[in-house]
Amino acid sequence: MSSKISFQDGKMLVPDTVTIPFIEGDGVGPECWAASKAVFDAAVERASRGTKKVAWKEVLAAEKAFKQTGEWLPEETVEAIKHYHVAIKGPLTTPVGEGIRSVNVALRHTLSLHACIRPVKWIAGVTSPVRRPELVDMVVFRENMEDIYAGIEWAAGTQENAEISACISRLTGKTLPEESGFGIKYISRAGSERIMREAMEFAIRHKRRSVTIVHKGNIMKYTEGSFKKWCYELAKREYGELVCLESEANQPDMAGRIVVKDRIADNMFQQVLINPAMYDVLVTPNLNGDYLSDALAAQVGGLGLAPGGNFGHEVAIFEATHGTAPDIAGKDLVNPGSMLLSGAMLFDHIGWSEAAELIRQALASTVRNGIVTGDLAKEVEGAQVVGTTDFAAALIEFIKSEACA
Ligand code: NAI
Numbered sequence: 001m002s003s004k005i006s007f008q009d010g011k012m013l014v015p016d017t018v019t020i021p022f023i024e025g026d027g028v029g030p031e032c033w034a035a036s037k038a039v040f041d042a043a044v045e046r047a048s049r050g051t052k053k054v055a056w057k058e059v060l061a062a063e064k065a066f067k068q069t070g071e072w073l074p075e076e077t078v079e080a081i082k083h084y085h086v087a088i089k090g091p092l093t094t095p096v097g098e099g100i101r102s103v104n105v106a107l108r109h110t111l112s113l114h115a116c117i118r119p120v121k122w123i124a125g126v127t128s129p130v131r132r133p134e135l136v137d138m139v140v141f142r143e144n145m146e147d148i149y150a151g152i153e154w155a156a157g158t159q160e161n162a163e164i165s166a167c168i169s170r171l172t173g174k175t176l177p178e179e180s181g182f183g184i185k186y187i188s189r190a191g192s193e194r195i196m197r198e199a200m201e202f203a204i205r206h207k208r209r210s211v212t213i214v215h216k217g218n219i220m221k222y223t224e225g226s227f228k229k230w231c232y233e234l235a236k237r238e239y240g241e242l243v244c245l246e247s248e249a250n251q252p253d254m255a256g257r258i259v260v261k262d263r264i265a266d267n268m269f270q271q272v273l274i275n276p277a278m279y280d281v282l283v284t285p286n287l288n289g290d291y292l293s294d295a296l297a298a299q300v301g302g303l304g305l306a307p308g309g310n311f312g313h314e315v316a317i318f319e320a321t322h323g324t325a326p327d328i329a330g331k332d333l334v335n336p337g338s339m340l341l342s343g344a345m346l347f348d349h350i351g352w353s354e355a356a357e358l359i360r361q362a363l364a365s366t367v368r369n370g371i372v373t374g375d376l377a378k379e380v381e382g383a384q385v386v387g388t389t390d391f392a393a394a395l396i397e398f399i400k401s402e403a404c405a
Helices: 029-048 062-069 075-084 103-110 159-172 189-205 221-242 265-274 286-299 337-349 353-368 388-400
Strands: 006-008 011-013 017-023 053-058 086-089 115-121 137-143 210-215 243-245 258-264 281-284 307-312 315-320
Touching: 017 029, 017 075, 029 053, 029 337, 029 353, 029 388, 075 086, 075 103, 075 315, 086 337, 115 189, 115 286, 115 337, 137 189, 137 286, 189 210, 189 221, 189 258, 189 281, 210 221, 210 265, 210 286, 221 243, 221 258, 258 265, 265 286, 281 286, 307 337, 315 337, 337 353, 353 388
Parallel strands: 017 053, 017 086, 086 315, 137 281, 210 258, 210 281, 243 258
Antiparallel strands: 006 011, 115 137, 115 307, 307 315
């Protein structure tokens, strides 16, 4: 029997032994992956009472791929992820040098991973820079392909740059300063509607209270302003009776509806600090979403614990959100929490939610008991600092124990 995920009428079918490609990543990636894989296998075994299993399949990207194949993102890797529909990856070195793209951005574009989803929730025991971190429970839906982040840029001094400059002068009557770099910011109706629909579907499925559209439309009217307009229009058109506006939320006949509201991005950065309990699902264009997700991660203990997933049509890649941490690579110091929680998202995605919950419980319980990696030591009172391997061993012990029965 095939061990491959398949789709029938849009429904995902997952065999009991499922092949999932992994990219272990560069720098701390291999240690992080080894620790996480051991926890994943223990969680699946326990949750399924031995009836389910992941056959992990290594695929290459970034530095490891370049060393072995001469390519930063081999075609084989892209094909394997398409074929198996789901993958997990560690952090990847961004190649340095003109004309070489970030492998993460290349993966996103090659596989059309249009949504980046980052849940942000505090784990009890982790010290946070805010007074009430337990009030933070948000999920950021970031459009992943458009905006100024799409990589359409022209360096100062190039022929293309001169042509763009001339075109701008012709269209606007303005002459821009010499030696200016240019990048194109574009936001489409289709892209905005797609991310809003994902956010709405998630909010409905998980009974969330509100969806907040984050934008800077007061200044960038035809990009971020249109994003806001198109998101509201979609909510009204496709989810009419299920949603209401913030101004209607107190009316008795609106009880139980999902409140669709919007905030200007700069205000939103204040809101998540001052009024976190008022926010739930957030939907953002690419650049603001990038900033906001990392700021939110910091509010609940940093990137070492922040999971993420990138979603396209029938394909998803889950990823540790931190970088390759070259300063601690090879020293058994890395906190695998981000990859562990990304794995939990992956298991939720394929319908193995019991395994996902076990991973989350094991992580929460281990941290609550004060067993942490060095990066969290200063955060957790009375912490017992352990290396990556022993941290994973503590999680596995919890998973195998009666405590989680
Ligand atoms: P970084 O996240 O690798 O490191 C920043 C600091 O945080 C370092 O002091 C590091 O030791 C620490 N740190 C990060 N993750 C940690 C963890 N899980 N446990 C304990 N400590 C941790 O960011 P940096 O130095 O800016 O980037 C290094 C490389 O990683 C660059 O090539 C960058 O492009 C790449 N990168 C890749 C990402 C990805 O593949 N998703 C994301 C961010 C950066």
